[in-house]
Amino acid sequence: MTTALGDWSVLRVDPVADLSDSSSWLPLCELAEEYARLIAALDRTPAVLVGYCSAAPLALTIAARLAHGGTDVPVLLLAPRFPDRRQVLDDLSYIRRSIGGPAGREAAEPPTDGAALPDDPVDVVRHIGSLLWSDLTAATAEPSDAPATALIADLVSRYTAWLGYLLSAADAAPAVPPADVRVIASPDPLEHAAEGGRPPPGSTGPR
Amino acid sequence: MQFDETARPLVSLTTLQSGPTSHAVVVDFIKFSGQPSAGTW
Numbered sequence: 001m002t003t004a005l006g007d008w009s010v011l012r013v014d015p016v017a018d019l020s021d022s023s024s025w026l027p028l029c030e031l032a033e034e035y036a037r038l039i040a041a042l043d044r045t046p047a048v049l050v051g052y053c054s055a056a057p058l059a060l061t062i063a064a065r066l067a068h069g070g071t072d073v074p075v076l077l078l079a080p081r082f083p084d085r086r087q088v089l090d091d092l093s094y095i096r097r098s099i100g101g102p103a104g105r106e107a108a109e110p111p112t113d114g115a116a117l118p119d120d121p122v123d124v125v126r127h128i129g130s131l132l133w134s135d136l137t138a139a140t141a142e143p144s145d146a147p148a149t150a151l152i153a154d155l156v157s158r159y160t161a162w163l164g165y166l167l168s169a170a171d172a173a174p175a176v177p178p179a180d181v182r183v184i185a186s187p188d189p190l191e192h193a194a195e196g197g198r199p200p201p202g203s204t205g206p207r
Numbered sequence: 208m209q210f211d212e213t214a215r216p217l218v219s220l221t222t223l224q225s226g227p228t229s230h231a232v233v234v235d236f237i238k239f240s241g242q243p244s245a246g247t248w
Contacts, residue, residue, distance in 0.1 A: 009231070015218075047231060059234040
């Protein structure tokens, strides 16, 4: 993507890294407000705010918060996805199976209804963290060793941050989109255009 | 580190590249891929 943007400055917002580093969770609107404050303090208004894949809801909400503060920034969504609670369950199930071990192997297929999760997202995040901690501990030969404990803690934080972000996006009210929103169903044409070529046939569908 | 419901994330903007003209803010994440033991997102 940075190749396609040539000599532009490119800044990244990575909510999963930020949530993981602090082992915290925020509703999408509050997370967006935090980032909007940082972006509004930049010395130049961004020419575009790009939201990739499941980051699309956050990008739109950041843009809405910026617009609320009087700063209009166009939004470009690349292969956007709008998570729901079902995706949280699906990803949790995938992660538990990939961990393996006795608990992971017994991880049930996700319920068909995303509403099976508790209503309170904080309870959901806390539950996910406990579940994954148990899974990883059970799958580790010497979980009480300091290096193993540190690795387990790091993985739990990262997994929980990812699933917590999905949950915040799933539970958020749709943002009022800014005036200028463009969508590219697949990021491939952007990379291809940067190379001076035309998008290959059939490249516009989602991955 | 255990989940802390009272904590607030210290959010940041990471510079991917610097340039003289316009700038873009990209919202995405280094998503987990592969087995957990790889520890990559």
